[in-house]
Amino acid sequence: MQEDFLHYLWKYKKFDTSKLRTVLGESIQLLQVGEHNLNSGPDFFNAQLKIEDQLWAGNVEIHIKSSDWYVHHHEIDPAYDNVILHVVWEHDIDIFRKDNSVIPTLILQDQVAKTALHGYHQLFSKSQKWINCEQDFASVDDFVLQNWLERLFFERLERKSNAIQELLSTSKNDWEAVLFKLLAKNFGLKVNADAFFSLANAIDFKIIRKIQNKEQELEALLFGQSGLLETNVEDEYYKTLQKDYQFLKQKFSLIQEHVVPLQFFRLRPPNFPTIRLSQLAQVYVKNNNFFSKIIEANTKQEFYDMFKVTTSSYWNTHYTFQKSSKFLVKSTSNNFIDLLIINTIIPIKFSYSKISSQINTEDLIALINELDPEHNTVIKKFESLKPISKSALQTQGLIQLKNEYCNYKKCLQCAIGNTILNRF
Known part of the structure; x- marks a missing residue:
């Protein structure tokens, strides 16, 4: 009990x-x-x-x-x-x-009533289950599910917003700097998220502002601070970046403290940190006053236009500095940009709107409903119980449901659990 x-x-x-x-x-x-x-x-x-x-x-x-x-x-x-x-x-x-x-x-x-007790014991039985209500999940009314998932989406946004507020306080209320840190983290994807985030924290955003129109210097800054320019490689572009980085390091008194090492292991080549860092640099070469542009934009296509970039030309024939590869223009994909919108753009727009007292939830719902559902093990399992994901709004809600309710058996605080128990 x-x-x-x-x-x-x-x-x-x-x-x-x-x-x-x-x-x-x-x-x-x-x-x-x-x-x-x-x-x-x-x-x-x-x-x-x-x-x-x-x-x-x-x-x-x-x-x-x-x-x-x-x-x-x-x-x-x-x-x-x-x-x-x-x-x-x-x-x-x-x-x-x-x-x-x-x-x-x-x-x-x-x-x-004994029926209510039976329903409770059935929901919380100790038999091995992925989630407590997996036997009844499919029978829950779609209206209940969709409303609950929308609420969970905003719960998840609130959690992300709290993290952004902490970043803002340590970044002297510089929204551009916070945006850079969040983008860097999400360009690193799951494997290199911490490494890219630590890299962003090791660079004063004032430096980015000063050199963001200089593609080679910006790339030298990111590669140098991440520790990728510390060995001897017989490559002309590598040596050029080394030279540029040494100049930047001396000019801006750069320090490489607390930067987490980058990982290449078990990554597909298009997701190598070298490729993602070059693409991140190109985003900033392409977009001045980036934070303002993001706040003003509301549609998926506007963000696709901002984030659809390639690497610098060197990476058309390389994935690493050590070896050349077949020519291939390496562009950010729509799926990758969708992840940036979900994990960076929507949370930062939500956080900014809260501070400016201009929360427009309808715009955020419209934006995330433009995005296709995410695909991961959690979503696949829910979909096997009942196909309910129409857009990224539902998948974000399902992730929140699993992580914050199902994993902790908070069925009695969940609209789905309450619906099932109310039958008894």
């Missing part, structure tokens, strides 16, 4: 309310269950009920056992002085107020 389940039972009145009595035999008439409190303090605020002929208004506290009141030290916490009813699954001790009067206690165990 989980305390969350008792909260669910109380909140939705999933028990027989017609003949409620306290452990002392007093009749209880439930008028209002109160407001569910998910923070510290009593579980439900501003409940209203009648005990015998006395009308009470106050808070309700819920526990598995009555003695949990003392386990949690509520007896010394003034926040619990206004508790008018103690709701428990099992009563093992009386609870007293400061004036030594007994707090009325309701035992919920005998009031709950």
